[in-house]
Amino acid sequence: MDRFTRFTGLAAPLRRSNVDTDQIIPANFLKRVTKTGFEDALFYGWRQDPDFVLNRPEYQGASVLVAGSDFGTGSSREHAVWALRDFGFRAVLSPRFGDIFRGNSGKQGLLAGQVSEEDAERLWAAIEAQPGVGVTIDLVERVATLGDLSVPFDIDDYTRWRLIEGLDDIGLTLRDEPRITEFESRRESWRPKTLPVK
Amino acid sequence: MGKTLAEKVWDDHLVARGEDGAPDLLYIDLHLLHEVTSPQAFDGLRMAGRPVRRPDLTIATEDHNTPTLAIDRPIADLTSRTQIETLRRNAQEFGVRLHSLGDVEQGIVHVVGPQLGLTMPGITVVCGDSHTSTHGAFGAMAFGIGTSEVEHVLATQTLPLKPFKTMAVTVEGELRPGVTAKDIILAVIAQIGTGGGQGYVLEYRGSAIRSLSMEGRMTICNMSIEAGARAGMVAPDETTYGYLKGRPHAPEGADWDAAVEYWNTLATDDDAVFDAEIFLDANTLEPFVTWGTNPGQGASLSDSVPNPADIADANERAAAERALEYMDIAAGTPLKDIHVDAVFMGSCTNSRIEDLRAFASIIEGQTKAEGVRVMVVPGSARVRLQAEAEGLDKIITAFGAEWRFAGCSMCLGMNPDQLAPGERCASTSNRNFEGRQGKGGRTHLVSPLVAAATAIRGTLSSPWDLAQESASSAPVPSLQGGGR
Ligand code: SF4
Numbered sequence: 001m002d003r004f005t006r007f008t009g010l011a012a013p014l015r016r017s018n019v020d021t022d023q024i025i026p027a028n029f030l031k032r033v034t035k036t037g038f039e040d041a042l043f044y045g046w047r048q049d050p051d052f053v054l055n056r057p058e059y060q061g062a063s064v065l066v067a068g069s070d071f072g073t074g075s076s077r078e079h080a081v082w083a084l085r086d087f088g089f090r091a092v093l094s095p096r097f098g099d100i101f102r103g104n105s106g107k108q109g110l111l112a113g114q115v116s117e118e119d120a121e122r123l124w125a126a127i128e129a130q131p132g133v134g135v136t137i138d139l140v141e142r143v144a145t146l147g148d149l150s151v152p153f154d155i156d157d158y159t160r161w162r163l164i165e166g167l168d169d170i171g172l173t174l175r176d177e178p179r180i181t182e183f184e185s186r187r188e189s190w191r192p193k194t195l196p197v198k
Numbered sequence: 199m200g201k202t203l204a205e206k207v208w209d210d211h212l213v214a215r216g217e218d219g220a221p222d223l224l225y226i227d228l229h230l231l232h233e234v235t236s237p238q239a240f241d242g243l244r245m246a247g248r249p250v251r252r253p254d255l256t257i258a259t260e261d262h263n264t265p266t267l268a269i270d271r272p273i274a275d276l277t278s279r280t281q282i283e284t285l286r287r288n289a290q291e292f293g294v295r296l297h298s299l300g301d302v303e304q305g306i307v308h309v310v311g312p313q314l315g316l317t318m319p320g321i322t323v324v325c326g327d328s329h330t331s332t333h334g335a336f337g338a339m340a341f342g343i344g345t346s347e348v349e350h351v352l353a354t355q356t357l358p359l360k361p362f363k364t365m366a367v368t369v370e371g372e373l374r375p376g377v378t379a380k381d382i383i384l385a386v387i388a389q390i391g392t393g394g395g396q397g398y399v400l401e402y403r404g405s406a407i408r409s410l411s412m413e414g415r416m417t418i419c420n421m422s423i424e425a426g427a428r429a430g431m432v433a434p435d436e437t438t439y440g441y442l443k444g445r446p447h448a449p450e451g452a453d454w455d456a457a458v459e460y461w462n463t464l465a466t467d468d469d470a471v472f473d474a475e476i477f478l479d480a481n482t483l484e485p486f487v488t489w490g491t492n493p494g495q496g497a498s499l500s501d502s503v504p505n506p507a508d509i510a511d512a513n514e515r516a517a518a519e520r521a522l523e524y525m526d527i528a529a530g531t532p533l534k535d536i537h538v539d540a541v542f543m544g545s546c547t548n549s550r551i552e553d554l555r556a557f558a559s560i561i562e563g564q565t566k567a568e569g570v571r572v573m574v575v576p577g578s579a580r581v582r583l584q585a586e587a588e589g590l591d592k593i594i595t596a597f598g599a600e601w602r603f604a605g606c607s608m609c610l611g612m613n614p615d616q617l618a619p620g621e622r623c624a625s626t627s628n629r630n631f632e633g634r635q636g637k638g639g640r641t642h643l644v645s646p647l648v649a650a651a652t653a654i655r656g657t658l659s660s661p662w663d664l665a666q667e668s669a670s671s672a673p674v675p676s677l678q679g680g681g682r
Contacts, residue, residue: 001246031277033237033238033241033280033281033284034237034238034241035238035241035242035245036241036245078345078346107346168246169346169350169358170246170248170349170350170353170354173223173350173353173354173356173358174353174354176213176214176223176356179213179214179223180213180223180225180354180355180356183213183225184225184355187225188456188457188460189449189453189456190318190449190453190454190456190457190460191227191318191321192227192228192255192315192316192317192318192321192447193254193255193447194228194253194254194255194256194257194295194316194447195253195254195295
């Protein structure tokens with residue numbers, strides 16, 4: 001997982017609240033066997049509409065999504081985070097997130113930052129007033145800046161630390177690698193081994 | 199204070215104890231894989247450039263999507279075929295041992311592990327499958343995990359986990375002939391409900407559990423998850439050792455002696471305290487079946503379908519009403535009057551050789567009820583071979599039932615074996631959810647003995663009903679086996 005400290009990218013305003021994971025990625029995409037390549041599935045239903053915000057030329061290549069309240073509620077599918085990430089998003093800002101979605105985001109390196117309702121409105125207005133101007137997300141300071149607008153966002157210390165260090169769950173466990181190896185060195189010989197086939 | 203079986207196994211696998219509310223890091227002895235929940239885990243490894251840490255503690259088999267007829271032909275369904283081909287590619291790329299369709303060790307993942315002697319007391323077992331609880335029958339700590347956890351175990355051979363609570367499920371007494379392990383667990387779930395075990399490891403204890411075979415114990419532990427529990431366990435004893443000894447991966451010589459010495463220390467200490475306890479009287483237990491759409495909606499076969507109006511809890515009452523509507527049966531109907539269209543004898547709950555023997559012992563020399571489709575699906579290719587060596591396949595086909603190749607089959611609607619909408623099935627599997635066996639299908643969970651008697655009479659029945667029908671005082675047909 002890449003380390004996340006500070007980056008600047010285009011933002012897209014998603015003026016909708018209660019965007020559940022079914023809308024982020026419909027269930028019929030869950031049959032796939034890969035963990036990547038979900039960019040075409042993101043907001044599949046809405047993207048059939050040429051006027052949908054992500055279809056508009058000025059928001060092509062966006063990497064920050066500013067959404068309404070209660071983003072990522074509903075089914076626990078991790079695919080919702082994969083689809084956002086595959087589409088190119090590195091951060092989502094919203095006044096409130098579904099709990100499981102927020103947890104999944106942190107594990108996959110997607111920043112889910114909480115902003116106030118008013119600041120979400122201000123960001124939307126600023127993005128729409130000056131499309132093409134990048135937003136800077138500073139995770140160290142927990143601030144999003146667009147032109148002269150600066151708004152604070154919230155993220156818990158633990159997730160922030162993990163994002164800054166670039167640690168996914170596995171990376172985190174592997175920091176304990178020496179202890180795993182030490183445990184293995186004491187593992188009794190009667191314990192099962194699947195190889196070689198007798 | 200002493201420790202429970204579950205606590206002993208847990209503590210012996212601690213790589214690091216979590217501090218300040220952080221989870222413990224637990225070492226995993228055995229990781230089982232199948233085609234449905236592994237593809238994205240392997241893909242995650244590939245993306246991060248990580249290897250499988252311990253291919254020698256990992257084993258894969260194909261089961262959920264595999265057809266049980268014409269297994270030498272390409273799989274017709276595209277999603278199924280892709281999942282299986284993906285597993286084959288991943289196993290090769292990452293050096294994981296895989297038993298594919300057609301291989302003599304292929305079969306349902308929870309049948310294959312014990313059969314190879316890989317499942318043993320005092321180990322930790324995980325699999326991306328909720329019925330991993332099956333392996334707890336050996337005194338192992340075994341539980342299902344999600345796909346990200348599968349990736350985590352592949353990469354690190356460990357899992358960060360918070361300890362489970364413990365519940366003692368004590369079953370005392372002697373089962374009457376015709377009453378089996380399946381009836382015990384269905385009665386336990388009916389007693390504590392499908393959420394009653396949430397957050398717990400259930401330890402099954404008491405004289406009735408002690409007298410069960412390993413197959414019977416596996417049936418019980420298998421369905422622990424249907425009570426909402428993370429895992430089920432039975433302390434190892436001579437029955438466990440007798441089953442294990444001589445299997446391909448069982449320890450040998452000095453290793454065996456050292457293992458048994460350790461395994462003998464695993465039983466729950468007399469002064470250990472469980473977080474919760476429940477009791478069940480085995481002496482009065484009857485053959486048990488489900489009438490609804492969750493495994494907790496069950497009753498003795500001699501009872502009638504309950505009236506939702508009599509259920510005090512509003513949620514449960516609403517669930518019962520909805521279930522009866524889906525199942526298309528009226529409150530008050532005697533369970534024995536319910537006609538079935540199909541009988542499914544199989545799944546990781548009841549597809550081992552002893553289950554097939556029990557089923558065959560009832561149907562031998564009989565003919566199946568007209569219009570009832572009866573499907574017998576062994577849990578593994580080995581079980582199939584063993585059954586054929588014993589001539590069980592002849593009894594099954596002479597009866598008019600279909601004798602299939604190994605797999606999950608009609609336990610879930612993921613392969614060609616499915617119920618048609620509206621069809622009603624007596625099934626030895628573990629889940630009677632709406633549409634589980636095929637869209638619109640209706641499932642009654644039963645033991646192999648009840649499945650056999652039902653296949654003969656066409657209505658939900660137990661061997662007791664057959665004995666009465668024969669109108670003589672002749673003893674009930676051989677009721678050995680069946681997980682007793
Ligand atoms: S037999 Fe049924 S419950 Fe068992 S692993 Fe297969 S699908 Fe799951």
